[in-house]
Amino acid sequence: MLKLLTSLCCFVLLSQLQAQTLHIHYNVQTQEITYVLDGNKLTRPVIRHNGEVVFHLENFNNFLYQVEIDRKEDLSAASAGSAGLNSIGGILSMGALPTLNGAGGGELDDLFGVADNALDNFDDFEDDRGLVETVEGQQLTVLRQRMEKVLTDMADVEEEISKLNRNIQTHIDKQRFVDLAQQEIKRIKYHPGLKPGQIRELSTEFIGKALGTSDLRQLSGNMLDEADKRAQTLKQEFNQLKAAQQDYALQVNRLEGIQTSMSTLGVSPDNSTYKELESIMFDVLTRVVELQDNMAENREKINATLEQGPDQYLRNLIDLRYEIESLRENDFSYTQRFPATGGEFVLQPKLTPVDTNGMRTSGETKILAPVKVGVRGGLRITNSLGLSIGQYFTAPQEYQVRNGTIIATDKDSFIPILNTFFHFHPHSAGKASLGGSLGIGLPLAGASATQSATFLLGPSLILGEKDLVVLSTGLLGGQVERLKGGWQNGDNFSAQDGLLPTTRLYELGYFFSLSFKIFGK
Incomplete structure (x- = not known):
């Protein structure tokens, strides 16, 4: 055992x-x-x-x-x-x-309005110059040559202005998309209807629009340096744009001077060549006025952007960088x-x-x-209460003296015992487990009135995890009454010897028990 x-x-x-x-x-x-x-x-x-x-x-x-x-x-x-x-x-x-064309605010408006369209209209000047070549007369020929030179110079300046417009528009679009991206990513992250995959997909879409790449792993760590360079480039190109517009204004003044010279030539207003040249001049100057108005309006918008300084753009870029880092490893x-x-x-x-x-x-x-x-596994201690059936290896006996002879009579072989146990067993995760039990019990009615408490020790089979049922067996130990003083069954005993001498001794037996959990963890 x-x-x-x-x-x-x-x-x-x-x-x-x-x-x-x-x-x-x-x-x-x-x-x-x-x-x-x-x-x-x-x-x-x-x-x-x-x-x-x-x-x-x-x-x-x-x-x-x-x-x-x-x-x-x-x-x-x-x-x-x-x-x-x-x-x-x-x-x-x-x-x-939210999408780039929806909650994000849609596409940015064309910052330069119809300015580019006005510039494109000057492509027709080549055909207009062709008409000048048909002008007859020495004076009109000179004016034609002067006009052709001015229109050529204006076309060159217009091309430069158009190029600067596109570059500046690209820079400002970048700044606006950075601002838009960092705002929309914050909204996306806390949108209750978006799944994780959608959060990453929509966020990288905005990042790609703002920074040119949607691969978060390829984003360089010198974003702030690049932003500072972009801000300096924007300022330089804006100064170049103002200089080009001033040059364009000088060319317009030259063209207006030619118009004044035409009015002093003394050529008959009914001259078909004069009328045709005058019509071209009128169309060109009309479109120039519209173009210069657009230039002034765009210059104010660009200047307003520059007045914010690079700090706001850098702040937006830093916020966007924070959003990128929160998504990169998440x-x-x-x-x-x-x-x-x-x-x-x-x-x-x-x-x-x-x-x-x-x-x-x-x-x-x-x-x-x-x-x-x-x-499963580990030591667990639980308590149970149940009923045991026990039997001593040597049956308890009852002694009496009859006709001067000691007579020993065996008591009942099986003893009913009400007992309580402490069980030591591993966790079983709901399955049966084998453990050990230590208990104490009291014999029930039918046993000797002098029977004392019994002790029980042995293995147990624990069934279940929450409401335990325990089957136990093992050794039983308790006190039983035996003869003392060397007296044995069948010896002659006289009343003159006094009372029959007996004593209570601890002896072993075995038991079988069924018990149920009371408390324990």
């Missing part, structure tokens, strides 16, 4: 030495749960006592929700899980999705570790909505389906 108890203790100790790690992967979007123990998939999460449970909550918006995972040792406190499946629908519901998951101590326990994950500062909002907390984890 002692060897058996020693073996049980060794088994319990060895089971504690081999620690295990159980990974639980909980996909919030699909409600799929996967259990992996030391690289092997399980159908039911069971781990050895003193191991470690690593709970991975995956595929959820960890910007919008804060995770709480409650551990409950009381199995009765675990919910059925249906409420968690229903409430998660709120997370999966889809709302309106796998939209949460991990928490739990020691596998005690018996079976339940992990109850909850998602609590938070604001951009991490503070709880008034939104409803999402209760997800609980996960029950079984624990």
